[in-house]
Amino acid sequence: MYKYDQYDQAMVDARVEEFRDQARRRLEGKLTEAQFTPLRLKNGLYLQLHAYMLRVAIPYGTLDSRQMHALADIADRYDRGYGHFTTRQNIQYNWIKLEDAADILADLSKVEMHAIQTSGNCIRNISSDHFAGAAADEVVDPRPYAELLRQWSSFHPEFNYLPRKFKIAVIASDTDRAAMRLHDIGIQIVQNDAGELGAAFYVGGGMGRTPMIAPCINDFVPLDRLVTYAEACLRVYNRYGRRDNKYKARIKILVHELGAEEYTRQVEEEFAHLLEQGVEPPFAELERIRTFFEDPLFEADASSDIDRSDPDFALWVDRNTVAHKADGYVSAVISLKPVGGIPGDATAEQMRLMADLAKDYSFDELRVMHTQNIVLPHVRKADLHALWTALDEAGLGAPNLDTVEDIIACPGLDYCSLANARSIPVAQRISERFAKTGKTETLGQLKLKISGCINACGHHHAGHIGILGVDRKGVENYQLLLGGSEAEDVSLAKITGPGFDEHGIVDAVETVTTVYEREREDGERFLDTYRRIGMNPFKEALYG
Amino acid sequence: MAELLRYRDDETVDHPAVTVDAFLDQSNASAVRIEPGDDARDLLPHLERVALVEVNFPAFGDGRGYSSARILREAGYDGELRAVGDVLVDQLAYMRRCGFDAFEPDQQLDKGDVQAAFDRWPEVYQPAADDRTPIWTKRHS
Ligand code: SF4
Numbered sequence: 001m002y003k004y005d006q007y008d009q010a011m012v013d014a015r016v017e018e019f020r021d022q023a024r025r026r027l028e029g030k031l032t033e034a035q036f037t038p039l040r041l042k043n044g045l046y047l048q049l050h051a052y053m054l055r056v057a058i059p060y061g062t063l064d065s066r067q068m069h070a071l072a073d074i075a076d077r078y079d080r081g082y083g084h085f086t087t088r089q090n091i092q093y094n095w096i097k098l099e100d101a102a103d104i105l106a107d108l109s110k111v112e113m114h115a116i117q118t119s120g121n122c123i124r125n126i127s128s129d130h131f132a133g134a135a136a137d138e139v140v141d142p143r144p145y146a147e148l149l150r151q152w153s154s155f156h157p158e159f160n161y162l163p164r165k166f167k168i169a170v171i172a173s174d175t176d177r178a179a180m181r182l183h184d185i186g187i188q189i190v191q192n193d194a195g196e197l198g199a200a201f202y203v204g205g206g207m208g209r210t211p212m213i214a215p216c217i218n219d220f221v222p223l224d225r226l227v228t229y230a231e232a233c234l235r236v237y238n239r240y241g242r243r244d245n246k247y248k249a250r251i252k253i254l255v256h257e258l259g260a261e262e263y264t265r266q267v268e269e270e271f272a273h274l275l276e277q278g279v280e281p282p283f284a285e286l287e288r289i290r291t292f293f294e295d296p297l298f299e300a301d302a303s304s305d306i307d308r309s310d311p312d313f314a315l316w317v318d319r320n321t322v323a324h325k326a327d328g329y330v331s332a333v334i335s336l337k338p339v340g341g342i343p344g345d346a347t348a349e350q351m352r353l354m355a356d357l358a359k360d361y362s363f364d365e366l367r368v369m370h371t372q373n374i375v376l377p378h379v380r381k382a383d384l385h386a387l388w389t390a391l392d393e394a395g396l397g398a399p400n401l402d403t404v405e406d407i408i409a410c411p412g413l414d415y416c417s418l419a420n421a422r423s424i425p426v427a428q429r430i431s432e433r434f435a436k437t438g439k440t441e442t443l444g445q446l447k448l449k450i451s452g453c454i455n456a457c458g459h460h461h462a463g464h465i466g467i468l469g470v471d472r473k474g475v476e477n478y479q480l481l482l483g484g485s486e487a488e489d490v491s492l493a494k495i496t497g498p499g500f501d502e503h504g505i506v507d508a509v510e511t512v513t514t515v516y517e518r519e520r521e522d523g524e525r526f527l528d529t530y531r532r533i534g535m536n537p538f539k540e541a542l543y544g
Numbered sequence: 545m546a547e548l549l550r551y552r553d554d555e556t557v558d559h560p561a562v563t564v565d566a567f568l569d570q571s572n573a574s575a576v577r578i579e580p581g582d583d584a585r586d587l588l589p590h591l592e593r594v595a596l597v598e599v600n601f602p603a604f605g606d607g608r609g610y611s612s613a614r615i616l617r618e619a620g621y622d623g624e625l626r627a628v629g630d631v632l633v634d635q636l637a638y639m640r641r642c643g644f645d646a647f648e649p650d651q652q653l654d655k656g657d658v659q660a661a662f663d664r665w666p667e668v669y670q671p672a673a674d675d676r677t678p679i680w681t682k683r684h685s
Binding site for chain 1: 580604605606607608610611614618632633634635637638639641642654657660664665666667668669670671672678679680681682683684
């Protein structure tokens with residue numbers, strides 16, 4: 001794991017003091033609310049429906065047990081004893097007092113954490129593959145590149161007042177576990193025929209009200225030019241991204257309106273210019289960062305035997321553990337989707353338990369998944385039963401990774417001031433319904449994603465099944481979408497037809513799964529069947 | 545209009561800045577004002593006759609002027625680069641890093657707050673148009 005040196009620490013400490021000073025000037029009336037808003041947003045503070053929300057950065061989703069303990073302490077001390085893990089691999093606290101914010105940031109800085117640029121029109125916290133460093137299929141661990149970009153983008157003087165927010169994801173395998181092509185910039189670290197590493201740049205993806213899949217604008221940027229290329233992409237955006245209309249201000253609109261070819265031409269021109277400007281870090285810095293991400297000392301002779309005599313345990317192993325590059329190890333997913341629960345929420349007690357289990361069983365490392373679950377990346381198979389037993393006792397043993405119960409849901413109308421409809425109760429009712437009918441297991445992989453408004457924080461465009469909350473004459477109404485994917489087979493979901501009320505939407509989800517069960521061929525996932533048979537059979541079943 | 549904050553030793557240019565269009569038409573103008581939608585690169589062929597570039601920030605949230613400033617400095621412009629308009633304390637340090645060396649804010653800024661803003665950052669992560677050495681260079685020198 002990356003560790004701060006005195007420089008990183010000094011920067012984070014300076015940021016805490018800066019925010020304290022800004023809050024003071026706001027109180028003294030030297031800053032208007034309009035002037036203060038972007039400053040607090042760049043420190044992760046949002047004003048929601050009932051209170052302030054604080055979003056804490058978890059760079060590339062990686063943290064250690066000390067940090068998870070600190071997050072639990074913040075939940076207890078400053079919030080209501082829980083936190084919410086987000087689709088950007090961060091954590092949010094929903095009941096924060098503005099006057100506590102600087103103290104919370106100071107607490108975070110003591111464990112090498114912060115809330116820098118987790119909101120606002122700047123480069124946001126950089127996300128990555130939650131199985132980085134553990135996945136058998138990666139070319140290399142993508143996180144050093146994400147860390148390099150974290151440093152580059154932190155307090156970047158030119159890119160602090162972009163037209164709109166800017167999200168970057170970095171992966172390093174053909175399997176996309178980070179929704180890479182639905183980011184403003186998606187980077188895939190690749191290897192060329194000569195065995196050299198480089199970065200493929202995908203620019204202009206995103207969800208929101210105009211979802212777009214990012215085109216590849218350069219399939220191999222040498223690693224010693226990575227930062228310069230990113231800088232060129234951003235400069236063209238900062239200069240020419242639309243500022244006349246908030247809803248057309250993301251880079252996807254610029255790339256779309258210019259055309260990928262013209263955008264690429266402008267980036268290449270800027271890139272050629274910037275190469276002369278010496279903005280690239282010394283390559284030794286990348287090498288320094290890499291040393292923090294070396295493999296832990298895996299036991300060479302770790303046993304691959306698992307005692308499957310307990311069927312509940314065996315089901316959890318089948319569902320929630322994922323193949324690891326080291327023999328005798330797996331990555332274990334802790335589901336934050338208990339039946340009827342709030343997707344992504346964890347209590348302080350649960351956070352502490354997960355932290356302790358990470359220390360005991362996973363080389364002191366945890367990951368946040370964009371699907372709002374937690375990963376213990378490196379667990380010996382021999383330890384799985386003990387791990388599962390502890391999780392199960394704490395209500396963290398739900399065996400439902402990637403199933404219809406593993407729902408992504410945005411905060412929706414329970415918290416969010418932009419929402420049209422509630423997301424959380426819909427997620428709760430759906431997981432309860434499927435748990436009750438017992439169909440979860442037979443439906444296999446089925447990614448269901450719910451957003452409470454068109455801003456799409458719940459990734460509904462990318463759900464095999466997506467649900468979008470809308471406002472219909474003052475009543476919450478839910479549109480159903482089918483056929484999206486955020487993975488390497490990326491696609492955008494399509495609306496089935498007229499929406500449903502909050503009960504009807506649960507029935508509608510069940511109906512489309514029934515069509516799938518009837519129509520599926522061997523080995524097909526819901527998404528595969530949909531792609532083969534198209535929308536019509538689903539429509540007929542829904543609207544008949 | 546508030547007091548001009550200036551971090552240069554040379555004489556202040558005393559003639560008014562003209563628009564980019566007027567500047568390109570008038571061969572004798574030496575002060576020019578860039579609006580957010582102007583392309584700073586249009587000035588590059590004429591830099592030798594420019595002594596003052598004002599970059600206007602009609603609203604502080606429009607960050608195009610930061611790129612304009614860096615582009616001019618990257619091209620070797622060493623005359624005065626003045627941020628004018630909705631220039632606030634919390635933007636100053638970033639503007640300075642992008643090459644601005646003078647500030648003419650619409651609203652008077654508190655002197656102590658200005659000094660605190662410039663003293664805020666002990667280090668910088670990335671190179672820009674100032675002469676500060678980035679952390680990643682210090683780590684390996
Ligand atoms: S999708 Fe809409 S309702 Fe949900 S969190 Fe985002 S803005 Fe709020």
